[in-house]
Amino acid sequence: MGHGAPSVREVLARPAWTRIRLRAVARAPGAGEDERVERSGCLVCQEIDGEVAVPDGLLVDTDTVGAFHRPPWPEPDDDVFLGHLLVCPHRHAADWAALTDDEAAEVGAWVARLSRALKALGATRVYTMSLGHAVDHLHVHLVPRWPETPDDVSWQHVDDYPGARRGEMEAAADLARRVREEL
């Protein structure tokens, strides 16, 4: 998964009707037409269903949770902050309030495990947030603070200050592989 899949940019350039979501429908046999339409327009669904390329594929792919390294996004960016991970319920649920207790527990457990993996790779802190302004599908951001980050760089700028660890798809895939080895 991931390798050979189209990029986010390529998928979003297609007409919406070509974004067929067979895997999502197979995962949720009870899903009705509304669910299918929601998933077809959702970037997070496309990422965790393997329909757009994420660096080195999914890091976590259980029945409940998908997690991956953020790909370069949004356009016209061609790079991404290295170590920026996303943890999502597979179900197209808008936010924490929309999760069942069991889903919330599993999403939370993977946030903890992936945070430990980033710390094992040297992060001094792992910032977590879920905002939901752009996509109506819960995705928890994990943003590491790498040890070389100057003290005067605030948490909002650990990913974009001059000298921040950023890289293109291949560098993100290398980082994703290192995270996977720590899980």
Ligand SMILES: [Zn+2]
């Ligand atoms: Zn979705």
